[in-house]
Amino acid sequence: MASNTTKEVLHDLSPIIKVYKDGTIERLMGTPNVPASPEDPTTGVASKDIIISPEVHARLYLPKLTDSNQKLPILVYYHGGAFVHDSPYCFLFHHFTDILAAEAKTLIISVAYRLAPEHHLPIAYEDSWTALQWVVSHVIANTSIERDPWITKHGDFGKLYVGGDSAGANIAHNIVLQAGVKPLPGDLKILGLFLSHPFFWGSKPVGSERKEDFDGQHLACRLWSCIYPSAPGGIDNPMVNPFAEDAPSLLGLGCSRLLVCLAEKDSMTQRGILYAETVKKSGWNGEVQLIVVDGEDHCFHVIDPHTDKAKDLIKQLASFISS
Template sequence: MASNTTKEVLHDLSPFLVVYTDGNIERFLVTSNLLPSPEDPTTGVASKDVIVISPEVKARLFLPKLTDSNQRLPVLVYYHGGGFIVDSPYCLNFHRYMNLLAAEAKALIISVEYRLAPEHLLPIAYEDSWTALQWVASHVIANASIEKDPWVVKHGDFGHLYIGGDSAGGNIAHNIVLRAGVEPLLGDVKILGLFLSCPYFWGSKPVGSQSKEDLTGFAYKAWMCVYPSAAGKDAFTPGGIRYVESAKKSGWNGEVQLVVVDGEYHEFHVNDPYTKKAKDLIKKLASFISR
């Protein structure tokens, strides 16, 4: 049988993966996963894994140190980045980032594991993410037909429910909130706030400082791979700015804040959360969640 090097390539997303025309997918970058911990040595945050719907949708929960055993905390449902093709709540960067954010915000975080493309093309990640959010919301229903998680039941303050995500997760969070606007959450739970970090939005025309070349680079190729039916130093920044401007012009009466961190790369606060700029951004996000 011919080797992969002689097969016709459909999508080349090196160094992450290659998709061949015969349907085979070759992954090159495999991230190592971390186990949950009853107490993170740096932050004191406890973590554990849960199954939302076996085996497709899972999540890792992060619970900060409590000042009271019955303490209620803001709830953040978080969607990780990775271009829809890599990473998970269990890999080093996102596990570490969630520990830091949970500790700073004093919030209960549910970090969602959704199925990845190209094995599972969009909109499957959107559907999995919505399923996870509905699972979280169902904890307010007394006779809900789910296995409730004791952390969520005992410590979740559903009057302070937030949605967040970075990169592809920011794209997911945006779509989730739009859906929640037309399809009620279980128990009539309401979303109090949303934050998008370095969101992965893409289009057919340049936005702001983007060039025509930006629209044919890796981000474009990844989008065509994960959703083939859809047409600073961070190339996604102009799209994020346009998002905020559009929200302000839409007639929505809520509060909108734009935070631009100059001179930093995409997802800098996840990849190295200990720099001053990363710490400052984490503090801003934590302040938003915990107010």
């Protein structure tokens, strides 16, 4: 991309994104897109791209089957990227999701929601809810949707999971809260939720967070004001701060199993720990697991899924989904 150094910057959110006053957007992170594959040479996983609605697309992953009629757990997955970059099609998330599908023996629907700042929040949440409803609608006999044969033939709707990494984990949290108050098609229930390095923030520190990070200039705070400028409460909007005074109780999570995966060096880890503790104290009647990986940083297992610690975390994710 040509340099934009001479143009006036509206939002400098380096090293993630720059937004210029003339409307130009310069994404500073992300990896190239890669095609779907009828069979990955390493994992044996098949992938394909589908259209859910004119605005919402997805990439589906089907692991190698031991039986042509085999039923598999279903994971509706939301990718990370700070709400502003990447997709199911980029190398980083395609490679990770392919590995997870093989390890967990799970049918994965990786959702391509619309990105900010071209599409301010809450559009990403709306797209993500649309995708979940589309997947679940496969259980309804007289549905008007165009059914996907992989989901129809191989999806086990008694083992429906929702999960995501970073911004995708934020989306997954909000989607499963919504599922706690809005019945899904066929009154289907989500079995489990996993949140991996969830993107949560607020105006006041929690746990051992540094006070100096809460002067309104932290990257998370500035990013949120760029991607959701109309958010009631700003950085204390319940969508990004589940501990805000007006946030809905985590008692309302619409699932029965929860796994929270964190990394020791991640600046958002204290909020992930508080999230797991708050769910336990809320009276929520489900199983809560918390994993904190020593010596690692935000989404390390996606950035390089081949390190020993990344492999171990992916195995734990897979065990949660497939158990």
